[in-house]
Amino acid sequence: MAFVTANWNPLGDAFYRKIELYEMGWNLKDGLRDCLVAAAPYGGPIALLKAHNRRSPSARPQLEIFSSSGLPLASFPWKSGVVKQLGWTVSDDLLCVQEDGTVLVYDLLGGFKRHFSMGNEVSQSQVLETKIFHSPYGTGVAILTGALRFTLATNIDDIKLRRLPEVPDLQGAPSCWAVLTQDRQSKVLVANGSHLFVLDNTACTPVTPPGLSPQASSIVHMCVSFSYKYLALLTDSGLVWMGTSNLKFVLLLFSCRCRRPKSQQPSAVVMWDGLLLVVGECKETIQYHLDDDSILVPELDGVRIISGTHHELLQEVPGACEEIFKIASMAPGALLLEAHKEYEKESQKADEYLREIKEQSLLSEAVRQCVEAAGHEHEPETQKTLLRAASFGKCFLSNFPPEQFVSMCRDLRVLNAVRDYTVGIPLSLTQFKQMTIQVLIDRLVYRKLYPLAIEVCCYLKTPEYQGVSRVLKHWACYKVQQKEESDEVIAKAVSVKLADAAGISYSEIATKAYESGRTELAIKLLEFEPRSGEQVPLLLKMKKSPLALSKAIESGDTDLVYTVVMYLKNELNRGDFFMMLRNQPVALSLYKQFCKHQEQDTLKDLFNQDDDHEELGNFYVKASYKEQRLEARIAHLQSAVDEYYKAKKEFSAKTTEDEMRLLRFQRKLEEEKGEQLVGFSLHDTMTTLLSVGLHKHVEQLYKDFRVPDKRFWWLRLKALAEKEDWEELEKFSKSKKSPIGYLPFVEVCIKHHNKYEARKYVSKVTLEQKVKAHLAVGDVEGAAEAAIERRNESEIGTVLSRCAATTDHLLVERLNRAKATVAKK
């Protein structure tokens, strides 16, 4: 306890401390000398690649991956081209940038994932230097090519290559450069001698850092802080310049001699061969001697120093810790800690200390400080002491919210677990909060530490969906790749483990199985998938199309069926495709729907194959309406007729034949008489002909098309009335007994306001319709007469309603009487 401050060094107002994280478990022969090293932030893995030996290019260097504690995770001989740079992505994948601009992606356990290229230009002019950077958009790669141009991809998962503008007067490689992320875009900061430029998508802008005289000297190193907020420059005259990364404010100018900086917060760490220098705002420095070749890994709240033997964290002492442990601190937290210590010793001093805090009513503050400080301490013992003190203090407080304490205990438990030597993720609390629990679980999963991940999930009570289920899914995905076990065993193991976990997507697991070449296993796994919609895409990929189709139909999701149908259409030859559809009516009707708009001809083929002659006939009839030319129309109709006959639809065939005849007839008349006729229905044709007085032709149509008498009479009647040819109408009415009765005659006359003519036909109307006829011509008396004669109650009623009570007084009476008599009967 007393030694907590032993590794503290003051720098201005603050303290810095260097904590040993691990003694490295690796056994490196030459230390880190001549190695390409990449260590992932947030306590991620470390990749090592021995530098290429130019002299013996055939020698294959070993690529090794270690955990932060130096435990080997993977190791394999490097067989591809010359690697320029190693780097890690945000999701713990290793990027190896080769000389020709190809980037190879490996997972943390050395499994090859994929590769991509940084473009032709890069591969032609070769990679000179590379930087891998992280931004809110993911992991990016920036490359300086042999042609001294920069190419940049902001997110390697969605590669969009951007070629940045040229830097003026650049003769050789720039002395140093760095990638910045500002204003939602990535920029490159380049130093060429004493000139500094910012390159963004469109322009190259020269900049001058304030306070750094331009002619001073050339900038040899630059570094950007983890948060992209600060920038440090180092000139060849040994001047360190620190400022905000937008180059607007200067924080510090410091003169020294050094070679390699890494910058942090408002303080910079400068390292050269045997000396590490921390430079703060206040122009003071702390020096550490390094025994070994080391690399620096910037973190959110410090710098990790990795050497051949040790792994250390250098950070500013967090406020809470400083308050409590600073020598002779009188902060409430410090007093509480002291009080607890005395209490353990069973000394009454405990009370004195407590009283002191309580007098200032700072007890809750004290508890809070202890809890917070515990979070920032690495030693479990120290953590415990602090937490005990906090819990001791809590006893004297009522209403102190317990959440902070409880969650801190939980978090620390998790952190200590992952910091364990065997796991090797040295996360600080700040980093953990920034990274979130989900990401931590992912990291554990990447390392295949499934049991630990599940424990963590359960312990932190993460919702099953995001927690346990997810881990189990990853486990299953890994499980199915194990080649040595048989399909049955694996399928069973997976289903047993995953049985009661919610939200498991078996299709994803099956996909993995398929990718590792185990189709049979994949199908078995798919059987467990409850949502048939999820099964389909994979089944298609595995070329199990019939199964996919039936699953898609089962799912009831039409869209899915479409997906399969369209896939099959491109995959199979036409015959097979149609055959398959034939067995699946739903799919067939969907495809027909599609064809109707997209491929008329296919539709025809479909009907043809099914021998659906009736549909074919309909198809032709429809097609005929799209044709402008009469010949084409008739040709289509003829095909329709043939099809209808084949379908034994004589009726449709006959009607279609009639239509062809009609069309020809219309055409002929059109040519002869100049009347617009083609396309009219038979009825309309006759109406038109009648209106222009071509009675002979109408007669011909009447005979040819066996028009029913009734229709013919209606037609004539209407046409004559339309022309108000009353004489002809009368003649017509007498020509034969009317098949439609004579009431229509009356009505049609009334419609044309000719009561006189209408009356002529009233007498001819049948008895049943007499009343109506009389009423139609406005002859109420006649109607009354007829109604009474017919002794029909409802008819009398109708007439009554038409009588005006005042004028037809007598009539009303008579009707009422008649009604009464009828009713009596």
Place this chain on the structure above:
Amino acid sequence: MAHTEWRDAPELPDFSLLKRLARDQLIFLLEQLPGKKDLFIDADLMSPLDRIANVTILKQHEVDKLYKVELKPIVSSSDQLCFLIRPRIQTVKWISDLVNADKVAGRFRRYKIIFTPQKFYACETVLEEQGVYGDVTTDEWNFYILPLDDDILSLELPEFFRDNFLEGDQRWVTTAGSALHLLQSVYGSFSKVYGIGRCAKMVYESWRELMEEGEQRTRQPEFAKVFLVDRDVDFVTPLCSQVVYEGLVDDLFRIKCGSVEFGPDVTSSDKSIKVMLNSQDKVFSEIRNEHFSNVFGFLSQKAKNLQTAYDKRRGMDIQQMKAFVSDELKGLKQEHRLLSLHIGASESMMKKKTKQDFQELLKTEHSLLEGFEIRECITYIEEHINRQVSMIDSLRLLCLLSITENGLLSKDYRSLKAQYLQSYGIKHLLTFANLRQLGLLEEQQAGETLTVMESKVGKLVNDKTVGKLTDAFSSLAKKSNFRALSKRLALVPKSGEEYDLRVPRDMAYVFSGAYIPLSCKLIEQVLERDGWTGLEEVTRMLNGQEFAVTGAPNPRNKTDAQRIVLVMFLGGCTFSEISALRFLGKERDTYYVKQIEYMVNIKLSI
């Protein structure tokens, strides 16, 4: 409106929430394409969109010009085009053509397609096949439900019926399922789900799947029960002429998306007026459910009242006058305007509908429903066709005849069809084929021995007996069984009794007391029995596919919400059915909210 006059009505859920959700999502999508853009909207989305976000809102989000999708080449100078469309292959093809044309012309624009309510793979395939997949961005606007009124929700999918029942394309099923899911997530889970019909079952399945996938939220539900019903369970109702005021307005002027355009003959001026028809309209809300014969009297009474209200100002002093002008006058003016419109509308209805023709049409329909004097009806239909009275009405009568009679006799079918084709052209050959596929208009199979025997018997005895025989035979076949159903459920009240339309006795009033809509009767029966027990015979005749599922457990206390029933018609419903359900709701102390695919009146298919 039912619930103003009926005190005890349960509070309806606030459906404006749905509108707000849709609007926010649309705005979000529009913002995805920053900068000025021209917006192209599918014609049938125009009115629904107007209900969600009007032009001002669109303009606020940098929509420059609005165009209707007309499948023609476009004139637009904008560099950003946004298309808001239904996922139809035809429209997507048109867009691809546009993009390709621009490419040829060397013009660079940005295109964004927003599909609503969802994107279909087939549409993406079209984009891919036309080689423009990379040039356009696509998005989904999950706009499922448009609240048309306090108690009517609509999916606004006019093609639902055709796609689902005729083409056998079930792609809208998931849409309906998602709509239910949306309602559930906004208004809480339903305690019980009933349904009948194949499509209803599928909708329920897809909904259930969504429920299982998503998280369950328990909250006080605002609906108690859901009833899903397929349109093809009851084809008869939409085939009958409507005689309730709202139905008539629809028949004559077409109500589209809750509003109607009254032509010059109604407004008695030279321009048309667009009127929103919903419960906000005080005059309309009182007459919408009334039988037409009552409407005129009601309106004149209303006019008198209005006059008295106006007359009040005589004899007022200045102070009172001031109060009158500020408080009442505006309302009165508004009411006055609406009243004159509705009077105009009913006048023009009167003109059309009290004519001999309409009376006879109704008479024929009623005899078809009752199954009397079928011969006369056929003669009437024949005349109707011969005189070219109305293409659609004739077809409607034909279908009604076919359904009530279990298909037409071969002889009749052929002669009527031939007549129809002579009147309206051969293209209707396809119409007939479609109607046959739907089972709306069928020919009795001549080959069936039963029918042969039947027609032989038919010659010997009169029509009525034939009807009975047909019944006996048809229960053996899989036909529509309307007669038997009607008897079983007492759909057609006994004739001869006077039916007082002023004081409706049952739901039959919506068809002048001649027929209770089958769909509504089913709903009533099932809710009464809380399931399908006792209706086995009926469901057998309707081809089964019924289901009843208990959902979330009922909260202990019986709240208002427990009385609200959501009825979903898959394939549309008529205003008559809505009126009938409103009537039922009043009587049974439950409240019905209707969700419909689209208002159908009669559907024609070429």
